[in-house]
Amino acid sequence: MRTAVVLFTRDLRVHDNPALAAACANADRVVPLFVLDPKLAGLSPNRLRFLHQSLADLRATLRDRGGDLVLRTGDPVAETMKVAGEVGATMLGMAADVTAYARRRERRLTAECERERISLRLFPGVTIVDPGVLRPGGGGPAYKVFSPYHRAWQSATWRDEVATPRRITVPDGVAAGGMPAIGAGESPDAAGGGETEGRRRLGTWLNHLDPYPDLHDDLPADGTSRLSAYLRFGCVSPLALANAARQRNAEAYVRQLCWRDFYYQVVLTFPKISTDAYRPNADDTWRADPEALKHWQDGQTGVPIVDAGMRQLRAEGWMHNRARLITAAFLTKHLGVDWRPGLAWFFRWLIDGDVPNNSGNWQWVAGTGNDTRPYRRFNPIRQAQRFDPDGVYVRRYVPELKSVEGAAVHQPWRLPADIRRGLDYPGPLESHRDEAVWLRP
Ligand SMILES: Cc1cc2nc3c(=O)[nH]c(=O)nc-3n(C[C@H](O)[C@H](O)[C@H](O)COP(=O)(O)OP(=O)(O)OC[C@H]3O[C@@H](n4cnc5c(N)ncnc54)[C@H](O)[C@@H]3O)c2cc1C
Numbered sequence: 001m002r003t004a005v006v007l008f009t010r011d012l013r014v015h016d017n018p019a020l021a022a023a024c025a026n027a028d029r030v031v032p033l034f035v036l037d038p039k040l041a042g043l044s045p046n047r048l049r050f051l052h053q054s055l056a057d058l059r060a061t062l063r064d065r066g067g068d069l070v071l072r073t074g075d076p077v078a079e080t081m082k083v084a085g086e087v088g089a090t091m092l093g094m095a096a097d098v099t100a101y102a103r104r105r106e107r108r109l110t111a112e113c114e115r116e117r118i119s120l121r122l123f124p125g126v127t128i129v130d131p132g133v134l135r136p137g138g139g140g141p142a143y144k145v146f147s148p149y150h151r152a153w154q155s156a157t158w159r160d161e162v163a164t165p166r167r168i169t170v171p172d173g174v175a176a177g178g179m180p181a182i183g184a185g186e187s188p189d190a191a192g193g194g195e196t197e198g199r200r201r202l203g204t205w206l207n208h209l210d211p212y213p214d215l216h217d218d219l220p221a222d223g224t225s226r227l228s229a230y231l232r233f234g235c236v237s238p239l240a241l242a243n244a245a246r247q248r249n250a251e252a253y254v255r256q257l258c259w260r261d262f263y264y265q266v267v268l269t270f271p272k273i274s275t276d277a278y279r280p281n282a283d284d285t286w287r288a289d290p291e292a293l294k295h296w297q298d299g300q301t302g303v304p305i306v307d308a309g310m311r312q313l314r315a316e317g318w319m320h321n322r323a324r325l326i327t328a329a330f331l332t333k334h335l336g337v338d339w340r341p342g343l344a345w346f347f348r349w350l351i352d353g354d355v356p357n358n359s360g361n362w363q364w365v366a367g368t369g370n371d372t373r374p375y376r377r378f379n380p381i382r383q384a385q386r387f388d389p390d391g392v393y394v395r396r397y398v399p400e401l402k403s404v405e406g407a408a409v410h411q412p413w414r415l416p417a418d419i420r421r422g423l424d425y426p427g428p429l430e431s432h433r434d435e436a437v438w439l440r441p
Contacts, residue, residue, distance in 0.1 A: 002027040003171055004091035005084050007076070007109075008034045008069075009102070010354075011095040011125050011234035012054040013195040014061050016161045018123040019093040024165035031087055031170060032062055032069050035076040036180065043348070046317035047232075049185035050193035050351045054233050056179055057194030067168025071177035077108040084118055087171045095234070096122035098131050098264050099355045100271040128238045128257060129156050131265040142269040144278075144370055146262050153258050161240055187317035190351060191229055198230030206244055213252040217322050220392035225253070226318065228352035231260065263360035266370065273359040274343065277368035284367070286338035292429055296331050297345050299398070302428040304410055305384035306330045308397040315397070317351040322387050328365040329378040335429070339366035384410040400425040 004027035006020050012034075014020060023030045034055055041048060059069035072079040084092060092113055096106070106122065113120040124130050134152045136143050143149035191197075205225045215223030230236040238257060245253045267273050277283040295301050299310035309323030319327070324346070331342045343362040347353045363369025367376070384407075388394060391409035395402050400423055401409050408415060412425055 001029060002091070003029045003031070003087050003089045004093060005031045005033055005080065005087070005089045007080050007092065007094040008032060008058070009095055009097060009234075010232065012051075012058050013198075013235055013237060014058070014065070015164045015195070015199070016125070016237035016240045017095075017164075017234075018125050018159075018162050019095050019121075020168075021162040021165055022121065022123065023091065023093050024168060027091055029087070029169050029171040030067065031083060031089065031174060032058075032067060032168065033080060033083055034058075034069060034071055035079040036071065036073045037076050038073060044350075044353060045183060046185045046187050046190055046349060046351050047353060049183050049190065050229055050233060050317075052180050052182045053193030053197075054195070054235055056182065057196050057235075059176075059179065061195060062168055065165060065168045066170075068170050068174075068176050070170070070174055071179065073177075076105055077112060080109065081112050081116065083174070084116070087174060090118060092118050092120045093123055094120075095125045096130070097126055098268045098271075103271070124159055125237065125239075126234065127261045127264045128158060128242050129153055129261050131261070131268040134265065142265045143262065144266070145372060146259065146370065149262050149265070150255065150258050153261060158239060158242075161237070161243065185317065187315055187349065187351075189315045190317040191226065193229070193233065193235065193351075195230075195235040198227070198235035201225075201227060201230065202236050202241060202244070206248065209245060209248050209250040209253055212250060216252070216256075217387050219320055219322055219388040220390070220396070222320070224321065228357075229318065232352040232354050260357060262370075263356035266360055267356040273363065274355055275340065278363050278370060279368055279374070282368040282374065284332075284336075286332075287336040289335060289337055292335045293331070293337055293341055295426075295429055296327070296335065296337070296342075300426050301330070302413075302426040303330065303380050304391075304394045304398055304401055304412065304425075305380050305388060308388075308394045311397040313346070313349050317349055319346075319350070320393075322383070323393075324361065325365060326378060326380050326383050328362060330380055332366040333377045334380070339363065339368065381410055398425070 004023040006023045011017055055069065062069050070083065110120055134156060205227060211223060215221045227236055231238055242254050242257050270278055296310065299307040301307055306327050309319050309327040312323060313319045328342055331337050332339050339362045343359055347358050360369060364371045367374035389407060391407055394409050412420060412423060413427060
């Protein structure tokens, strides 16, 4: 009787899950395991809620196939080794990952498994193309610029999707462990987690792919897939999604998924991405301005397009990509505030918040990362007029401005004084008041 443990991390699905498929093919008994690490529990109530929903869904799906999801709480390495010992496992499989946290866990598991003579195998599945596989022509361990990476990525051979195991046999006598209570999260309009919900949304999305190239920057249209959180937790396989999009010739969409892979391979060679500037000496002299930061966090800067984005973040635990660009650029390039507290705020609220994509994008916007034009500035008013021409997006998230019609909503400081006085909406920030002049397109 061969017994394997599959340690789930951020691959919370049964479809196209190489670690789970291999365990079911090579062992007679399989323990699907998830370990809740209390150290991560406090990071983001939104993500914790989504995680717990995803675990409940995974357990139900595994039970439908005769299996179960075994849950433990504690140090992931110690708990995994304890379970492996209890069931006499000779194999341990899990998805390979790139962050400093994940790689420390992998290193510790490797050492423990060697000691216990358990064969540890790391599988693909978190990205489409494995990080580290594509190497830049001029040398170096990772691509630093997106375009050449994208070209290499497009012509790379992708692995085959693996079949969903039909039956999973868990050894007798393993305590399943109690499912954590699903908390309220912090965002009232947050999406619900789980593979079942992710697959349902994916199915719907595939019928809406055609207008993506025209609509993906259009703020009121909300014409993006909103699958990021499902990708973040692996409820949807990025490879299965990319294959389905490719079959529909949706290359513009597939290109966005390539950005996700791009940042994963960056992090593999630059694990300090959340704290250190990626380009040496690229960090600006940032201002410390707690008051401006607080106004930005609260969606009270007095610049409506910025405030709309920041309020969407709180309400939904998600923000449109165009709004992420505008709000992040406003904090760093206009207020001159360090990108790290901005990154931390996004990381607390975003359900899709993960180290490679959050930190990689923040550094891109701040001009410390992989952007080939690091001194780019976004004019938030021009951005608002272009991507929210009638002000629909702003009015959706800033109800104080509901009575202001059309594009006038983007520059409330230009409204006649008596109307402006009637609005319960702040004027531009003190530290930013001079900029109001050039903010005028
Ligand atoms: C400052 C800032 C912070 C960000 N933080 C995160 C984050 O923590 N997690 C995250 O998943 N994305 C992050 N993004 C990227 C992007 O905004 C989101 O992936 C996207 O808005 C998610 O919505 P969607 O699924 O509808 O995207 P779609 O437009 O439908 O795109 C499909 C998928 O492609 C990937 N993708 C799209 N754009 C990017 C991008 N610029 N970088 C990397 N992957 C991309 C995502 O996985 C996304 O789900 C950030 C962008 C910025 C500017």
